[in-house]
Structures are given as C-alpha cells and as structure tokens.
Amino acid sequence: MNPSLFRYIWQHTRRDQIWIIFVILISMPFLFMALDLPKLIVNGPIQGRGFPTPDATVRFFELKFTLPAWLGGVKLDLFNGVELGRLSYLVALSLVFLALVCINGLFKFYINTFKGRLGERMLRRLRYELVDRVLRFPLPHFRKVKSAEVATMIKDEVEPMGGFIGDAFVQPVFLSGQALTAMVFILVQSYWLGMIAASIVIVQAFLIPRLRKRLLVLGKQQQLTARDLAGRVGEVVEGIAEVRTNDATNYERADIAHRLGRIFFIRYELFQRKFFVKFLNNFLAQLTPFLFFLIGGYFAIRGTLDIGQLVAVIAAYKDLPGPIKELIDWDQQRQDVQIKYGQVSEQFSPEPMTPSLLQVPTSGQVPRIDKPIEIKGLSVTDDTGSKVLENADFTINPGEWIAAVGEVNAGGEAAAEAIARLAVPSAGRIRIGEELLETMSEAITGRRVAYVGPDTYLRNTSIRDCLLHGLMNHPLRPSALGLPALSDSIAFEASASGNCSLDIEADWLDLERVGAAGATEMTGRILRMLELVEIDDDIFEYGLRSSPGSVATPEFASGILAARNALKERLDASSLGHTVEPFDPVRYQAQATVAENLVFGAALDPDYRSEQLSTNPLVLSILADAGLAEQLFQMGRQIAATVIDLFAGLPPDHPFFDRLSFVRAEELPAYRAVLAGIGERPYAQTVPADRAMMLSLAFGYIEPRHRLNLLAEQTKADIVAARQKLQSELRKRETAAVAFYEPDDFNAASSLEHNILFGRIAHGIADAPATVRQAMRETLLDLGLRDAVLEAGLSFVVGPGGKRLTHSQRQRIGLARALLKQPDLLIVNRGLGALSARSQRSILHALIGVAKVPDKQPDFAVFWVLSTPTLVDAFDRVVVFHDGRIAADGDPAKLLETDSRLKRLVA
C-alpha cells in the first residue's frame, strides 16, 4: 500500500481528478454570467437604459467578434441577432437567466455526483484492498490480531476517506481560486485595506492549524481507543463462557466502563477545543470588518478613499472568509484522513505478506501432485522464538500413509502445519518434485492438499455448503439466477474500483474435479461420506426435526405420507397402536394442549402460537360465540386455584415446579392476586388482561398429563367445533396463518418427524417415546427414505463458527469435507482428537476400507498426526517425534518391536 494517501489517490484517480477540474473550469463562465445577468436585466429593460424611446429596439444574441490585430484584425459577423423591443427583451433576458440557472444546476449536479462516485469507488477500492491484504497476511500474524478490530478498521475507519477523496484535489484548487479573486479585488480597491485583510488571513492560516494540532492527536487517540473497545467487546462475546464461569462479568464491566471513560474524556477535550477554534475563527473573521470600518472609515474621512470603494471592499470581503475557512477545514480533514490512512495502512502491512501472484484466480483443472513430497532440514519457530521443529528430514511418497506420533507439540504438529503452508519454515525446504512449496500457487496446494486441523471452522451455512466448501475455487458457469443485463454495469464498476470481477452468484461447485456427473451423484457421495465419518445418525435426527418448507418435492412429500401410513401399520401390527394418538380433524386430541386442539396446525403467523392465543381477537371471538370462553375461563380459574393451593409455601426453586408446565414459580403470586381480584365474577365481567391469564392456563392443559379431571366430553366437542369454525374463518380470509393438520396432506410447516408421526405420543405409557422413535427409524429405512431424510438434514444451519454442532461433530465434518475434495495428500493434525479412541479407530478403518484396495496404490497420501498413537498399526510408516526432532522413522510393526519411545506411547 502506498504510504501516502495523496499519492494513493492520485495513482488511482488521476484522470478523473483532471477531468473534474476541467469541468469546473468550463462551468466558471456560466456561473459568472449568471451573476452578471441580473445587473443587465435591471439596468436594461427594467430601468430602460438603452431604450431611449418607447419603441426603441436592441439587438439580442448578436455574435460579432473582432480578431486581435496579430490575427489580422478581421471582423467576424457570425449572427446578426434579433431586433427586440423593451418587453420582449425583458422576456428574452429572463429566459436566458432561467437557462443559466438550469445549466449551473446541472453542472453542480454533475460535479457533485462525479465527486461522490469518485469517493465511493476509492472507498470500495480501499476496503477491497484491505480485505485482500487480510487474505494474504502471514498466517502467524492472525494470532496477534483481534477480528473485531480488523472489522472496524475496514468498516468504520476508512469511511471518512470516501468523502474526502472526491474533494482531495478539486477543493483546494477551487477554494484558493475564489479566495485569491476576492483578495486581488480588495487589493485593487485599496492597498492598505488589502494588506489588513491579507494579514488577518495569514494569522488565521498560521494560528488555526497550530491549534488544531492537538485536535489531530486527540482524534488519533479517539480512533485507537474506539478500535480497542470494539476489540474488547468482540473478545467478551467470543469468550463469554470463560467470563461467565469465572464470575468475571464485573471485571469486564469495569474494563468497559474504564475504556468508555477514556473515550469520554478524549471526546470532551476534543469538542472543547473544536469550539474554541471555531470561536477564534469567527472572531478573526469579524475582526476584519471592524478594522475596515475603523481604518477604512478613517481614510474615507481623510478623503484618501472614496465611499464607493469602501463599500465595494466590504462587499468583496464577504466572499473571503468563507473559502478561507473551508480551505482550513479541508486542510484539517486532510491531516485527519492522512493519519487514519497511515494507521490503517500500517496495520495492514505485516511482513512477509503472501505475494498476490500465489492467489491468482485459476480456472480449469490444476495438475495432480503425483511426485514425492520431500522435507529437508525443516525447522519451524513459534512466535516466542522457540523451535518447535528442528532439522526434520523425511519424504512423503505418493499414496503412502504416514502416521506421526509423539507427545503434544513434539514436532509432528509443526511439520503438518508447515506442509499445509500454515506455518512458515524458519529453515529448510519443502519440495514437491522439483518445485518449492513456498512458490507454488495456492490454487494447486489448496485443491490437491487437504488439511484437517484440531479446530474445524465452519461458516454459518448449511452442513451441505460446509462440506462442499473445498470445491468452490473458481466460478464455472453463470448461475441460472444470474441477471445478465445488470452484470455488465456491475462488472464495469468492479474493475473501476480495482475489485475482482469473479461472480459470487455463479455456479462455483467444481464437480468435474472429483469426477461427479451431477448434483445427485454428489449428494450420494456426501451421504456415504457422512456414514464414513459416523455422523449420519446425527444428521438423520436433524433431518427428522427439519421443516422442509416449500422446498419439498412432491415425490418426497408423498414418500413421507407413505411413511406416515407405514408407521401406523407397523405400530398396529406390534399392538403398539395405542402409543400414538393420531390427529383427527373431527376428534379431540387428548394428548395435546387445549390451544393445540384449537389451532390444530403449525402456526405460520406468530399470533397463532399457543402462547399468543389468549390475546388473539379472532380466537377470542370464536370462543365467546361458542360459549367456550366462559368454560375455559372457569377451567383456568380452577387450575389456578388448584396450583396455588398445592404449591402454597413451597420455595420457588423447588423441584416440584418442574411438573408445572404452564406456570412458572415466580408467576404464582401474580396468579394469586388475579384470582383474588376476579372472585366469583364470570368471564364477561372481567378485564381482558385477567381473562388472558386464566385462558392461557386452560390453553396449556393436557388431561392425561395433568390429570385434574377438568375436561368434560361436551367441552371437548365444543373445542372441536370451535376448531372447525376457526379453520373456515381463516380459509375465508385467505391468510396463511396456520398450516392445518390434514390426514392426507403433507404439512410443509411441520417437521418431518411430526409429519410422519401425525399425532402425539400418548402420556403414561412406559417406554412409548423410545419405542415409537425406533419404529419410525425402521419404517423410514424399510421405505428407502433414509437418504432423503439425511439429505433434508444437510440443510441444517451450523451457526456462527459451527457453534450449533459439538466439537466432535465439527471434526467429523472437517474430515468429510477434506475427503470430498479428493486430495492427493491428506494432512490430519490431531483432527479427530475430540472423538473417543474407539470412534477414531473405526473411522480410520472405514477410510482404509474405501481408499486402500489391495494391489493398487491408494489415490492419496496421508500424513496423520495421531492423537491416539495406538492407531499406528493402520499406517504404512510411522515417524516418531520427540522434542522437535525426528526420533525414529520406519515400518510401524518393526518399530513397535524395537523403538522404546513408540512402545511407551502406545502403552
């Protein structure tokens, strides 16, 4: 990055800056004419100068030039003009005035837009360049930076530069021109008054920037403290578990308060000084007219200056302080922006930066790595300067599976990171065939080498996208959704700001590289991979719990409906039919709450969720019409009375409250108060808030669970009738507020699980939930729907950094992602450390089963830093690391016999 902002701006916007100055110069004569014209109008047609008689005429738009004598002094009559009377002349001049107003307005519009666009382009370029640099930072540098700080620098700190860049060159030229004109005009009128004005300007130009120096220092401090604050807040958010488990929240509060205090005092001093400078500026600007009146008046009285001149000087002076002040402002902004730019560019220039050449977008297929990877004299130092790997020599042959074992950080990890280009060797070389690893394009190593570290970072997307991340290297085909009409202007703007022109909306998924014929085949591979890393059962559960929404295909929906029937048959066949009570539109569903029985569907509109129902006007009016409101209200009262009676005197944290699904312990006093307030009054005579409280109690009631004997058969029938009324009412309104349960329809708003079960597991039957779930799993397997459900599970969104998954799930996904890429070299750096030794072994053996076919060299080599050394027997070779050095290297079976260190490790 260019260390000087001005050079940076000039380098990228030279042509635009020259053009805009040119346009401004062109606009000047029009501006001057617009200022001059009123005088012509007043003096000419209005006051009648040039119209001696009422019918006198003047020539309008006469174009006559006399060339200077040195060009021959020829007279050019271009246009003779039109003869106009006084009134028509007035009209003509006024129209010219209007035209000039329009022209000047358009000039202004053009200039401002142009400057704005210039600034925005530079801002875009700057931000892009900063992110580009982040992508090329030396990797160890990331241990020292806080992500929130980098983000604020890119987002906020460069923001003011955009506004400044458009004005960077234009403003000083323009303003100094204006100021100079006024100054010269005053000097011409009166030498002494001119000198007074000039000296005040000089004082201003000298004093103000000096006073502002401190402002700049404060501005810089403010920027740094604000950035620190962002970094700290980011740290608190990321480390919230540590903060909460160590009772450190108050330490954090104190720290944040301390930082905010510093920012406060910096800002307070900042604006105190700012207003003082403003005061001084205003004072100096007003001092000049004072001197003009005093000294100019003195001269006028003495007769050395005529009054007209004095008035003209004072009038001209009006135009002087404005530009001067703006110039000073511009200069301050310049310094301010320059400091910010300097700081940002310094922050974004850690050495050694990866050359951008290594990250050049590469289309097409890259050559395979089919040569030995030779590691010679490799040493790696960590950021404290201690050697974590020393003078390591070994070779990874194509297709060879190597295990690295040793104590934690004995050297294997550093070797793995160096081969994956995550650590920079302090000495030694890694060669692939003849080529040095460090000079190879990342397009080759990134596509042909896969790395699974101990921490797998997942972007906040679906599991499917996480798994395919390694196949998105270059856009292949324009996407089906692409908007070609827009893309030209978008591409032009991107190149004008120096951004890359790769289309993010395009299809990036490189199926060809892994030899997959299409998306369906790839999905199949993903599913088999999930089984290999033994995460398929988890994904299956996610699939069951997912709601397909509108993306479910008709085939899938009919498959799920088939599963619904098959599950029912299966349960009936094993006389388990009573474990599930199905949803029946004309019957009361005893295992569900009263609210669920009323709505009888999945709420799409939040107003129809169970907890909102007691305030839903439509529901309330239907209940009132059916006479149910009173019944449910009385039921709520009875529940409240029973609960208050039962739980009286128990402390709020008592475990008995677990059973109370509809009331929380801390709400009991409120219910007691409301109950006392209502007394014996019926529904109609109570206030809506009290009614809602009682109704919501009744709404949460499930007879088989709470067993209070509150639901009479008639009430159930009334509720079913109200349900049907609500359905027809909502259908009439044609609002998609609720997706109703229909025995023969797929319900896209409910989860797959609910769609298949289509009912509720009965309360009070031993082992019912487990039995039913098992039956559901078997049904899906029998119908061949397991893959479809797994596929639905792939759309599970993993959360920021994959936080919705467990550490071991993330590691499994990480390995699956690496394998789906079909690398030539797989590096696993304690990549399954969060799994039990048994799972690690079974996954490794599954992998061997797939990748190692007898009499054939495996498709990829493996360098696996084992967290469970007992697995060495599955590898072709083992490298034992100790204290940063290679202690042994050879056949696992032999070394297990001879090497005492390896024996100790596997013991």
Place this chain on the structure above:
Amino acid sequence: MGIQDEVSVLRRIPLFAHIEAQKLKLLAFTSERIVFEAGQTLFLQGDEGDAAYVIIEGQADVLVNGPHGPVSIAQMERNAIVGEVAILCDVPRTATIKASTRLDTLRIRKEHFIELLTEFPELSIEIMKILAQRLGRTSTELSEARSRLRELGA
C-alpha cells in the same frame, strides 16, 4: 382416573397412610402416571435408580439374577412401593421388576421423593418403619436359612 382417585389410592398405601390429603395431592400431581403392559420391565437389576413406583393396580415380579438367569423371589401387588431403596442410598437397582399383569403405576422421581422426605419428616419415619420391618424379616429368614444349612451339613 384423576388426581383425586390417585390420592385415595395413595391413602390406602401404608407408607402414605398418615400424611395429610393436601400433601398427597401434591405428590400425586408431581408424579407421572405410567402404565406397563404385562412382560414390560420397570427397571433392571444393576441400573442406576432414578425413580420409585407406587403400584396402583396389577402385579409385578421381583427378579434377582442367579447363576442360571433371573429368579423370581417375590410378587408385588397394588398399594406396594418398589424401587425406593436405590433412590434412597444411590446404589444400583438390587432387583429387576417386571410387570406380570397390566400394571398401573405412579412414578415418583428421585429428586421429588428425596424432597418429600425432607419436607415431611413423618414420611421418613414411615419409610424407616418399612425398612426396619423388611430388615427384621430378612434377618429372620437369614437365621432360618442358616439353621437349615447347619441341619443339612450335620
């Protein structure tokens, strides 16, 4: 059958006979009503204890693992409580309980049961009585068994 009926069943169980109706209602309310079909197990010997069961209706076998598989050592009937030992002293289940008919039970979770004992000392005394009775019976049976063994040995 609602809470009121459960309360009257609990009344008839000696363990809860002296506890006032109000508290029994709370116990019933916080417990789960669970039905086992004949042949289903309530819990297995060796499992960790998480609940005790009050038998409201039906019969259950008490099985203990012997050298040749599980041996039935007793029958439990309505108004009996099973599984309270494991939740009282954190030992694994000492026997397997299997429903021999359709079995209607009230499942009292461990933490609720402990809570009840601390809340109502009279209940602790009842439990103590029952355990003491059982211990007495077991001791008698043990000494009888010993004397029979001696006779056989003699």
